[in-house]
Amino acid sequence: MKGxxxxxxxxxxxxxxxxxxxxxxxxxxxxLMLLGKADTxxxxxxxxVVVDAMAPVIRALSQxxxxxxxxxxxxxxxxxxxxxxxxxxxxxxxxxxxRDMARKLEAENAQFQSLLDYVPPPQAHSFAIRVMGDTGxxxxxxxxxxxxxxxxxxxxxxxxxxxxxxGRVAQVGHRASRVVLITDITSRVPVVIENTRTRAILAGNxxxxxxxxxxxxxxxxxxxxxxxxxxxxxxxxxxxPVGVVSSVDDQVIxxxxxxxxxxxxxxxxxxxxxxxxxGSLDEEGRAAQAEALKAARERGKAQRLKDAQQPAADxxxx
Amino acid sequence: xxxEKTFRQKFDLALRQTLPFVTAFIAxxxxxxxxxxxxxxxxxxxxxxxxxxxxxxxxxxxxxxGAAFVVGLLQDLVTGVPLGxxxxxxxxxxxxxxTQARLFLGKPFVMHWWGFILLAFAAAAVSWLLAAVALGxxxxxxxxTMSAILGIVMFPLTFGFCRMIERLLAEEP
Numbered sequence: 001m002k003g004x005x006x007x008x009x010x011x012x013x014x015x016x017x018x019x020x021x022x023x024x025x026x027x028x029x030x031x032l033m034l035l036g037k038a039d040t041x042x043x044x045x046x047x048x049v050v051v052d053a054m055a056p057v058i059r060a061l062s063q064x065x066x067x068x069x070x071x072x073x074x075x076x077x078x079x080x081x082x083x084x085x086x087x088x089x090x091x092x093x094x095x096x097x098x099r100d101m102a103r104k105l106e107a108e109n110a111q112f113q114s115l116l117d118y119v120p121p122p123q124a125h126s127f128a129i130r131v132m133g134d135t136g137x138x139x140x141x142x143x144x145x146x147x148x149x150x151x152x153x154x155x156x157x158x159x160x161x162x163x164x165x166x167g168r169v170a171q172v173g174h175r176a177s178r179v180v181l182i183t184d185i186t187s188r189v190p191v192v193i194e195n196t197r198t199r200a201i202l203a204g205n206x207x208x209x210x211x212x213x214x215x216x217x218x219x220x221x222x223x224x225x226x227x228x229x230x231x232x233x234x235x236x237x238x239x240x241p242v243g244v245v246s247s248v249d250d251q252v253i254x255x256x257x258x259x260x261x262x263x264x265x266x267x268x269x270x271x272x273x274x275x276x277x278x279g280s281l282d283e284e285g286r287a288a289q290a291e292a293l294k295a296a297r298e299r300g301k302a303q304r305l306k307d308a309q310q311p312a313a314d315x316x317x318x
Numbered sequence: 319x320x321x322e323k324t325f326r327q328k329f330d331l332a333l334r335q336t337l338p339f340v341t342a343f344i345a346x347x348x349x350x351x352x353x354x355x356x357x358x359x360x361x362x363x364x365x366x367x368x369x370x371x372x373x374x375x376x377x378x379x380x381x382x383x384g385a386a387f388v389v390g391l392l393q394d395l396v397t398g399v400p401l402g403x404x405x406x407x408x409x410x411x412x413x414x415x416x417t418q419a420r421l422f423l424g425k426p427f428v429m430h431w432w433g434f435i436l437l438a439f440a441a442a443a444v445s446w447l448l449a450a451v452a453l454g455x456x457x458x459x460x461x462x463t464m465s466a467i468l469g470i471v472m473f474p475l476t477f478g479f480c481r482m483i484e485r486l487l488a489e490e491p
Contacts, residue, residue, distance in 0.1 A: 018383075022413055025387045029409055032391070033402035033452055043401055050395040054347060058396070061344070062351040134352040135397040137362040138461035139449045142398045144350065178398060185453060207458050264352075 044171055051144060052173030059132045059146060066265070124237065126160075126270040127152070132176070134261070141184040141206055145267065148173040156235070158270045164241035164258030165189070165229060166267055179267070182242065182257055183210050190232040191242055193225050202227065202242060202255060209246055212253040221248055227255050237272045337483050338373040338381040339389070345369040345476075346393035346404075361461055364469030366393055367441055368476035370408050371434055374415035375422045376484055386412035400452035407441050407448075427477060434473050442466040 036043050051058075077084070113120070129151065133144035147153050149172050159166040159179045167187065171178040182189055187204035191212070198219045200212040215221065225245040231238025246256040323331070345366040353362075366389060373381035390405030397404070415437070422430055442462045449457050 022383050022409075025383055025409055026406070028387070029390070029402045029406040031402075032394075032405060033400065033448070036401035036452060046401075047395050047398065050392065054350075054392075054396055057347055058350055061348055065351060065353055131352060133350045133396075135350040135362075137349075137397070137399070137465050138457050139399040139403065139445070139453070140397065144396075185455060185457065205455075205458070206461065 047178070048171045048173040051171070051176050051178065052148065055132065055144070055146065055173070055176035058144060058176075062132050124270050124272045126268045128266050128268050129153070130266055131264050134264075135178075138206060139185075141181040141187075141204065141261075142170070143167070143179040143181065143264065143267070145177050145179055145269075146175070147269070148175045148177050150174050152271075153177045153269055154271070158236045158240065158272065160240060160268050160270055161259050161264055161266075163260060164243065165236065166259045166264065168235070169269065181261070182259075183208060183261075189242065190230045190235060191227050192230040192238075193219075193221055193245070194228050195225060196220060199230055199232070200227075200253075208261070209254040209256055210243075212245070212255060215253070221245055221253055223248055334487050335380050337487060338377050339385045341480060341483055342366055342369045342373065342381065342385065342389045343392065346389050347396060349393060350396045361464045361468060362397075363472045364438055364441065364465055365472065365476060366390075366404070366408065367411060367438065368434060368469060368473050369480060370411050371415055371437055372430075372477060372480040374412045375419045375430070376480075377487065378412075378416040378419060380487070381412065383409060383412050400449055403445055403448050403452065407445050410444070411437065411441065427474070430477060431470075431473055435470050438466040438469050439463075 112118075127147075129145045129147040131143050132146045135142050135144060143159075143166075145153075145159075153169055153172050155169055155172050157169045159168060165182055167179045167181040167184070169177050170180040180187055182202060182204055183206065184204040185206045187202075187210070189202040190199070191202045192199050196219070198215060198221065200215045200219075202210050203213045204210045212221070212227070223245050227242045227245065229236040229238055229240040229242060241258050243255040243257040243259075245253060247254045345368070348365055349362045370381070370386055370389065374386075386408040387405055390408035391401075393399075393404040393408070394401050415433075418433075422433055442465065446457060446459060446462045
């Protein structure tokens with residue numbers, strides 16, 4: 001009798017403890033969400049440590065899917081061999097014509113450069129690394145690559161594939177790094193429309209087709225226009241192919257990126273020696289950023305003032 | 319007659335009892351791998367949700383809310399989604415499903431599947447709302463829905479795998 005009473009009390013205490021633990025853990029989950037918003041550096045370090053630790057397991061788990069994909073690619077390639085061969089012959093003829101033209105332009109360019117005493121940009125060096133994970137789903141678009149600070153990867157470096165820009169290195173561990181894709185909702189890439197040189201920002205939206213924003217008023221953009229990096233803000237060097245304009249509505253201009261996310265197995269990390277907008281956010285860096293932001297705001301204010309005065313001056317002119 | 323278990327038997331039992339956690343842990347890591355399936359790389363099925371759902375019904379004492387929290391946190395950190403998102407979803411799933419476990423225990427698979435369909439869509443809606451709060455913008459709802467649908471389509475596989483593990487748990491060491 002006494003034993004059952006003790007047992008009952010123990011059971012109710014255990015239930016109470018469980019409920020308390022549940023409330024505590026829900027609170028902790030909320031706290032994590034707030035932490036993710038408030039202190040991105042701590043969260044970034046946590047992610048880096050965990051991804052580094054889990055990298056061998058993720059790589060091992062990725063292998064079966066990679067092997068199956070390789071086999072299916074081989075089968076598909078075999079089936080398309082004849083058509084592929086015809087296409088390559090055609091491409092080859094076209095490329096030979098382009099080669100002749102490029103040689104002529106190269107010689108001409110060298111002459112002009114020597115005439116102008118032109119200082120060329122620093123040479124970029126690049127290295128290839130294997131993609132080991134594609135993460136995030138609907139809420140984030142990123143890749144995990146199998147190289148970190150040991151492999152000379154640094155935060156802010158541009159990541160490209162044979163097709164075009166893939167993204168930028170956002171977190172670097174010892175053995176693994178995270179690459180934020182240009183389609184990610186947090187991604188902003190300064191770009192230009194190649195033929196009109198119209199500047200814009202390519203804004204990711206977690207869909208396969210990011211949008212062009214902040215175009216100047218009256219800018220002319222049509223489907224099929226090529227989009228390349230502009231080189232502004234020091235984030236990426238100028239001229240990396242990004243994609244083509246796929247649709248132009250009244251409100252939204254969408255871009256189809258050149259990179260094929262489903263076939264990314266090896267990517268190239270390119271070091272252009274740019275500090276970029278992603279330099280480490282230590283105290284000094286933050287102060288410098290704050291200064292730069294203040295200066296930019298003041299410049300913007302002065303520009304707006306000038307713009308406001310300009311129509312008035314135009315109106316007074318006969 | 320009481321038969322004392324040897325150290326090896328005890329160790330074997332303890333190891334088996336970690337299997338629910340290990341399966342959920344691996345499911346969370348699988349969500350960070352490349353599928354190489356065209357148009358599917360950006361849509362990952364809700365694998366860990368299916369595993370947590372199974373263990374919350376069949377072995378809740380071996381997969382507590384602490385385990386759900388750890389698996390959710392790992393998933394958030396590895397996949398790069400807003401921190402706390404998966405943690406909250408798996409935590410609520412573990413707590414909510416365990417209280418309704420008697421509705422599913424001993425019932426045919428179809429009943430489990432129906433339950434998971436409801437859960438997957440609810441989880442998609444809640445995670446979409448939480449992501450909107452965390453990111454400050456609305457994520458494409460189509461991809462979240464597709465992720466739930468893929469999770470539902472793959473649920474028979476998840477269920478079968480977990481059932482196999484459960485049989486290992488039931489075997490006498």
